[in-house]
Amino acid sequence: MKRHYSYFLLFAIIAMSGLTAAAQLLERAEEFIHDVFEDTPNEGGNASPGDTIDFQERYRQDSIRMQEMMLELQEMKLNEILLRNELDNVRNLSEKADSIKMAEQRRSIDSLRSLTPGVPVIVSGDTLFTLYAERGGYSAVDRAATIAEVVTKIGKTTSLRRDSVYTLDNDGFIDIMYGSKVIASITDKDAIWQNTTRHDLAEQYIPILTEEIQKLKNEHSILKTLKRAVLFILVILAQYFLFRLTNYLFRKLRKQIIRFKQQKLKPLFIRDYELLNTRQQSRILILVSNIIRYLVLLFQLMLSVPLLFVIFPQTEKLARTIFHYILEPVKMVLGSIIDYVPNLFMIIVIWYCIKYIIKGIHYIAKEIANERLKISGFYSDWAIPTFNIIRFLLYAFMVVMIYPYLPGSHSGVFQGISVFVGLIISLGSSTVIGNIISGLVITYMRPFKIGDRIKLNDTTGNVIEKTPFVTRLRTPKNEIVTIPNSFIMSSHTVNYSASAREYGLIIHTTVTIGYDVPWRQVHQLLINAARLTPGVLEQPKPFVLETELQDYYPCYQLNAYIKDADKLGDIYSALHQNIQDTFNEAGVEIMSPQYIATRDGNASTIPADYIKTK
Numbered sequence: 001m002k003r004h005y006s007y008f009l010l011f012a013i014i015a016m017s018g019l020t021a022a023a024q025l026l027e028r029a030e031e032f033i034h035d036v037f038e039d040t041p042n043e044g045g046n047a048s049p050g051d052t053i054d055f056q057e058r059y060r061q062d063s064i065r066m067q068e069m070m071l072e073l074q075e076m077k078l079n080e081i082l083l084r085n086e087l088d089n090v091r092n093l094s095e096k097a098d099s100i101k102m103a104e105q106r107r108s109i110d111s112l113r114s115l116t117p118g119v120p121v122i123v124s125g126d127t128l129f130t131l132y133a134e135r136g137g138y139s140a141v142d143r144a145a146t147i148a149e150v151v152t153k154i155g156k157t158t159s160l161r162r163d164s165v166y167t168l169d170n171d172g173f174i175d176i177m178y179g180s181k182v183i184a185s186i187t188d189k190d191a192i193w194q195n196t197t198r199h200d201l202a203e204q205y206i207p208i209l210t211e212e213i214q215k216l217k218n219e220h221s222i223l224k225t226l227k228r229a230v231l232f233i234l235v236i237l238a239q240y241f242l243f244r245l246t247n248y249l250f251r252k253l254r255k256q257i258i259r260f261k262q263q264k265l266k267p268l269f270i271r272d273y274e275l276l277n278t279r280q281q282s283r284i285l286i287l288v289s290n291i292i293r294y295l296v297l298l299f300q301l302m303l304s305v306p307l308l309f310v311i312f313p314q315t316e317k318l319a320r321t322i323f324h325y326i327l328e329p330v331k332m333v334l335g336s337i338i339d340y341v342p343n344l345f346m347i348i349v350i351w352y353c354i355k356y357i358i359k360g361i362h363y364i365a366k367e368i369a370n371e372r373l374k375i376s377g378f379y380s381d382w383a384i385p386t387f388n389i390i391r392f393l394l395y396a397f398m399v400v401m402i403y404p405y406l407p408g409s410h411s412g413v414f415q416g417i418s419v420f421v422g423l424i425i426s427l428g429s430s431t432v433i434g435n436i437i438s439g440l441v442i443t444y445m446r447p448f449k450i451g452d453r454i455k456l457n458d459t460t461g462n463v464i465e466k467t468p469f470v471t472r473l474r475t476p477k478n479e480i481v482t483i484p485n486s487f488i489m490s491s492h493t494v495n496y497s498a499s500a501r502e503y504g505l506i507i508h509t510t511v512t513i514g515y516d517v518p519w520r521q522v523h524q525l526l527i528n529a530a531r532l533t534p535g536v537l538e539q540p541k542p543f544v545l546e547t548e549l550q551d552y553y554p555c556y557q558l559n560a561y562i563k564d565a566d567k568l569g570d571i572y573s574a575l576h577q578n579i580q581d582t583f584n585e586a587g588v589e590i591m592s593p594q595y596i597a598t599r600d601g602n603a604s605t606i607p608a609d610y611i612k613t614k
Contacts, residue, residue, distance in 0.1 A: 118193075119144040123151050124216065128208050133189035135173075147184045151209065154178055155216020165210045167202045174202045176209060183209055228311045235311070239304040243297065250293040257285045302326050336407065343405040354398040358391050385443040388468075438485035439468040447488075452497035453565040456483060462566065476569050496565035504537055504561035507571060511579060512553040512591045519546065522556050525586055529578035530560040535571040537561040553591040 118130040119140040128151075131140040138146070165183070168175040173187045184205065191198040218224065261282035268276040276284070306326070309319030365387035367373035371380050443466075448454045452463050454473070459481050461473035471488060473481045499505045513522050523544045530542035542560040549555075558579070562571055583590055 121147050123148050123155075123212055124219075126212065128212055129205060131190065132193040133187065135185060135187055135189070143184075150181065150183050151212055152216065154181065154183070155213050156220045157217075165206050165213070167199075167206065169199075174198050176202055176205060178209075178213065232308060232311050235304060235308055239300065242300055246293065246296055246300070250289060253289050254286055257282055257289065261285075340407055343407075347402050347405050350398060350401050354394050358394055361390055361394075362387055379446065381446065381449055382444065385440070389440070435469045435485045438489040439466070442466075442471070442485055442488060447493045448495050448498070451566075452495055453568065454496065455494035456488060457491050459483070496568060500563050500565040504540065504563060505565050505568075506559050507536075507562055507568065507575065508557055508559045509572065509575060509579070510547065510555055510557045512550065512555050513583075514553050514589060514591045517588050519554065519556075521586070521588065525582045525588060526556060526558040526579065529582040530558055530575060532578045532582070533560070533571060533575045535562050535564055535567055536575070537563065 116132055118132045120127040120130050121144045122128070128147075131144050131147075134140055135143060165176060165178050168177050173185050175185050176183045186198045186202045186205070188198055191201045194201050196204075261278050265278040265281050267274050267278060268281065306319045306322045309315040309322060364373065365383040368375065368378065368383035369380050374380075448463050450463050450466060453461070454463060456473070459473060459475065461475040461479070461481060463471060464474050464480075465472040468485075470482050470484055473483065475481060496505055511522075511526070526544050527542050530536050531538070536542065537560070540561050542558065545557040545559065547555045547557045558575070560575070562568070564571075580590070
């Protein structure tokens with residue numbers, strides 16, 4: 001009986017579960033009833049009447065329990081139906097919510113599609129696919145970098161076992177696997193960005209990743225590494241022999257230059273000046289050949305060194321960096337030159353305009369300086385200095401116009417350097433600017449010209465050079481004296497040549513004659529001496545002034561006109577000689593320097609003519 005109760009309990013548990021199919025429950029119930037009836041005693045057995053009654057009672061109870069169990073089974077089937085309906089409702093609601101969420105994500109992604117460029121997954125320079133969405137706190141950039149790193153690591157693994165790329169479906173995403181490593185995770189957002197499902201998108205990525213991994217494994221195989229090593233050695237050997245060949249060819253070229261110097265080179269003359277002799281020309285040619293040789297060797301290294309790094313994948317990135325370092329400056333310079341061509345044409349046009357304007361002004365200045373063109377109130381000697389000032393102003397104007405077209409003129413560094421240089425010039429050139437301004441003032445004051453004999457304080461000489469900064473004089477002793485223009489402005493200047501040209505320069509000298517000589521005779525002797533002197537003008541006539549009556553003698557000053565101030569020293573010397581000769585011939589004693597004569601006191605200092613007349 002206990003066994004029958006255990007069967008009923010098992011049946012009840014199975015019926016209460018509500019999770020198995022109704023057909024399986026019915027089959028198990030029939031099997032249980034069949035087993036119960038097989039366990040009942042046969043009618044022809046030895047059962048006692050009490051046992052028969054007990055059996056009937058049990059049978060009735062079992063029938064009742066069986067009916068109860070059938071009712072419970074029907075109730076459980078109804079519960080199962082209700083549970084399935086609820087599950088279907090929940091599933092429908094979930095699918096509806098998911099579809100609404102997917103639609104919202106799709107609308108959001110469609111609005112961002114034109115603004116989001118996407119992040120490419122780049123492995124060994126190849127773009128595998130593009131990611132747009134983030135996942136689990138990782139941005140698209142981080143995901144792309146992680147995928148590229150994983151694929152590169154798998155491809156560089158040199159294990160003999162080759163796994164295949166497959167997908168592993170999870171709740172809400174699909175993992176693309178290689179062995180036990182996750183290469184990438186594809187989400188619904190990724191699928192929406194690509195206008196497909198995540199399953200189809202994963203299937204699209206599998207052949208791409210498989211091909212890239214296979215390519216990387218082939219690149220990093222042992223055989224490929226050996227081939228690269230052999231190629232590396234061959235490139236080194238080729239570069240070595242190329243160096244040897246280059247040096248050999250340039251040694252031959254140097255011998256040819258030496259032979260050419262000995263046979264065909266001739267000195268290079270510009271008019272009568274020997275600019276370059278044959279030895280200098282040969283040295284220049286050898287220097288140029290050496291520079292070309294170094295450039296050729298450098299060009300070979302620029303090609304071979306990156307090529308060596310390209311051979312091995314581990315240094316391929318370094319090779320790209322070296323190529324970038326080499327080519328980027330060249331590209332930048334060439335690009336800057338090409339971009340600068342329009343500005344260069346503008347600078348050339350401005351320069352030519354200013355050049356021909358200056359030429360026209362120079363022609364007018366020369367005409368004025370040669371006095372073929374006369375302008376009232378404008379002196380001929382102003383022409384060249386004025387031209388120099390106008391030329392300076394025009395060049396300054398040209399620089400101002402060209403400045404915006406110069407490369408780097410808009411750079412803050414360039415402008416800062418310009419301001420710094422201007423500040424230094426303004427602070428350190430006060431004296432220089434003063435001399436320049438003084439030179440301009442002297443030019444237009446016209447106190448002297450080139451060649452004039454002038455006197456500045458204690459310096460006397462001829463003007464041999466006038467510059468914006470200084471004026472140079474040559475003294476009668478052939479001494480060259482350089483005088484700053486600012487000093488000339490602050491000093492008094494005596495111009496002998498200007499007076500000699502316009503009025504006639506008066507030379508004068510003083511002699512002292514005793515009171516015993518009649519003054520008229522002295523005047524005549526002095527005038528005769530002046531007329532005998534070369535360079536003294538006949539007209540106006542020389543004249544004599546008596547300047548003092550000293551204790552022992554009167555002072556006579558002889559004045560005469562001359563035109564050539566440059567011979568002032570020679571004229572003075574000749575005049576003094578003639579005065580001595582004239583007075584000596586007349587027997588008149590010149591009392592200079594003074595001396596004391598002893599006399600008896602009877603003779604008078606009054607001239608004899610006066611005494612006889614009296």
